[in-house]
Amino acid sequence: xxLVTLTPSTYPFYRGAGFEVAGSWTMxxxxxxxxxxxxxxxxxxPVSLDDPAELAEVYRRVAPxxxxxxxxxxxxxxRLARRxxxxxxxxxxxDGPDGPAGxxxxxxxxxxDPAPFQTRxxxxxxGCLPGADAALFALFAGYASMNGMVAWSGxxxxxxxxxxxxxxxxxxxxxxxxxxxxxxxxAALQARPWPSGVAGxxxxxxxxxxxxxxxxxxxxxxxxxxxRVERASQSAAAPAATPTAGIxxxxxxxxxxxxxxxxxxxxxxxxxxxxxxxxxxxxFASPRPWTAEFY
Numbered sequence: 001x002x003l004v005t006l007t008p009s010t011y012p013f014y015r016g017a018g019f020e021v022a023g024s025w026t027m028x029x030x031x032x033x034x035x036x037x038x039x040x041x042x043x044x045x046p047v048s049l050d051d052p053a054e055l056a057e058v059y060r061r062v063a064p065x066x067x068x069x070x071x072x073x074x075x076x077x078x079r080l081a082r083r084x085x086x087x088x089x090x091x092x093x094x095d096g097p098d099g100p101a102g103x104x105x106x107x108x109x110x111x112x113d114p115a116p117f118q119t120r121x122x123x124x125x126x127g128c129l130p131g132a133d134a135a136l137f138a139l140f141a142g143y144a145s146m147n148g149m150v151a152w153s154g155x156x157x158x159x160x161x162x163x164x165x166x167x168x169x170x171x172x173x174x175x176x177x178x179x180x181x182x183x184x185x186x187a188a189l190q191a192r193p194w195p196s197g198v199a200g201x202x203x204x205x206x207x208x209x210x211x212x213x214x215x216x217x218x219x220x221x222x223x224x225x226x227x228r229v230e231r232a233s234q235s236a237a238a239p240a241a242t243p244t245a246g247i248x249x250x251x252x253x254x255x256x257x258x259x260x261x262x263x264x265x266x267x268x269x270x271x272x273x274x275x276x277x278x279x280x281x282x283x284f285a286s287p288r289p290w291t292a293e294f295y
Contacts, residue, residue, distance in 0.1 A: 002188035003254075005180045007295055014179050018210045020248035020268075022180035022255040023068045023289035026156040027173045032121070032148030034169035035141040042101060042135035044092045049105070052077035054093060058103045062127040067155075068255065068289030076293070080105060080125055094128060094136055102128025102136050119143050123152035125292060133160040155290040178291060180251045185214040186229035188254065196225035200279045202272070203232045204245040217242050222283055243271035256286030 007025065008014045047054055056077055063069040083089075087107040094102035104126040111118045121140050128136045137160070140150045151173060154160060161170035182188050185206065201221040208214035219232040232242075245253075249268025252258035260280040263269040272280070 002184045002191060003180055003182050003251075005178060007176060007178045011179075014181075015248060017181065018208060018247045018251075019179040019181040020251040021177045022251050022257045023178050023291060024156045024175060024257075025153060025178060025291055025294050026158070026175045027151055027153050028158060028161055028170045029149055029151045029173045030161070030165065030170040031144070032119075032141055032146075032150050033144035034165060034167070035137045035144075035150065036134040036164055036166070037138050037141045039135040039138045041097050042132055043095050044135075044139050045095065047091050047093050047103075049077075049081040049089070049091050052081065052091075054100070055091065055103050055105070058093060058100045059127060061100075062102070062129060065130065066127070066290075066292075067287045068291050070291060070293055070295075083107070083124055089124075092139060094132060094139075096129070096132060096135075101132045102126070104136055104139055106140065117147060119146040119148040121148055121150045123150065126152060127292070134164040136160075137164050153290075153292050153294075156288060176294070178295075180255060182214070182247060182251055182254060183211060185218065185247075185250070189220060189227055189229045192227060192254065194222055194225050194227050194283060195285070198279070198282045199223045200283075202276045202279055203242050204272070205242040206245055206247055206250070208247045211247075214247060222279075227283075243269070243273075243276060245269050253280070253284050255289040256284055257289055260284070 005022065008019065056072065059072060087109055089105065089107050091105045092103065093100050104123055106121050106123045109120045111120055121143055126136060140148065143150070156175065199222055201219055203217060203219050205217045206214055217232045219230050221228045246268040249263040249266070253260065253263060260269055260272070260277050264272070264277070
């Protein structure tokens, strides 16, 4: 198992086990009256959660455009259907010019506050191909006449909230960070996608008391979009003279949540010369990772 990820109940315990913050789960809210209303050329249609195969297929198309998306099995979709058992729940597929382009699963509740009432629409799960964000938001704009408040989870910051809404109408309501642990360091790094235009190598020493097989001096070589990780010989890189990378810092770097500069400042990377930092900066550059799942 190259890596493990979870939403922590407390940071200190999991940091003691070698986990570190590596992505976010962020909840936004906006009043329905501020959501876009134009949907062309998209059209939404209701679907049943009793057979989520179509939702799963749309997710499979959308997931590669999400940095941090999890591979979902049938169990996830069954659990999503049960989530709204005590609420009104609805699922939609958004059809575009070239077929299904997005989906949304939402629960509906009526709250007594603020008076006289508020209709809370919580988007339990959603996603769309690039360009369809405004049409997906428009699904819930009609709740404006029912004092609707729409909540959804998204990246931090969320381009949909910035560009699909006409003004600063969305606000951040809640944020949790999830953590990651590199269990098999070379396997995880070698399985990770790398930028095809980045080439070079860097040596670093790792001390991992919880997973001692990760301890040692490693060489990361990047070329043609692939990474190779091998133990560096002592003659080539003595630990005392080799840059040091904490196993926790490598977890944040692995997903792109933190930059090398962030980790140097936090003391989780040390001893890297400017050329090595520049290589790491280019190699791990990515959008901030996020998940729609709270797990």
